[in-house]
Amino acid sequence: MKPATREIVVFAMLGSVMYASKLIMEFAPNIHLIGVFTIAFTVVYRKKALYPIYIYVLMTGIFNGFATWWIPYLYLWTVLWGTVMLLPVNIPKRIQPVVYMLVCAAHGFLYGTLYAPAQALLYGLSFQKMVAWIIAGLPFDCIHGVSNFFCGILIMPVISTLRLAERNMGKA
Numbered sequence: 598m599k600p601a602t603r604e605i606v607v608f609a610m611l612g613s614v615m616y617a618s619k620l621i622m623e624f625a626p627n628i629h630l631i632g633v634f635t636i637a638f639t640v641v642y643r644k645k646a647l648y649p650i651y652i653y654v655l656m657t658g659i660f661n662g663f664a665t666w667w668i669p670y671l672y673l674w675t676v677l678w679g680t681v682m683l684l685p686v687n688i689p690k691r692i693q694p695v696v697y698m699l700v701c702a703a704h705g706f707l708y709g710t711l712y713a714p715a716q717a718l719l720y721g722l723s724f725q726k727m728v729a730w731i732i733a734g735l736p737f738d739c740i741h742g743v744s745n746f747f748c749g750i751l752i753m754p755v756i757s758t759l760r761l762a763e764r765n766m767g768k769a
Contacts, residue, residue, distance in 0.1 A: 604648070605648075609649075619657070626737070627740045628748070632705060633745075633749060635678055637756045639682060650675070657670060694749075698749030701752065702745045706742030709730075
């Protein structure tokens, strides 16, 4: 799984695009393209998609601080990556957009639930307090899930663009 020099450059740029997209979308809480990029990169690069994903995670920590809120980032995006890796590679073309949009939405709806165990461990929350924390965050998770669904419209165009770029790089 060792990346070639060209891949290192491409993955660094893709991780930077993820981070830049998050900065651009800061004005709209819980609305971003990180799920879109995670799914698209996973479909195109499979295992190697972890490189740009973790470049994004590292950049987030570097520029926003390696605080306790950042620790769940070490696994949150891997859950989405793993979910996409478990999907069949040969999903019929006509249903790919809907499948990817639903997976993206599900990750948004479950974000607080996925985040909660780390919060519970870091802050010594009981199971009941962790559940209360999840419930308190449900309105934000709803915004996240719905926005991920609609942002998911961009997944197939990103996949197509990446595949075209990869084909053209092979000719260069």
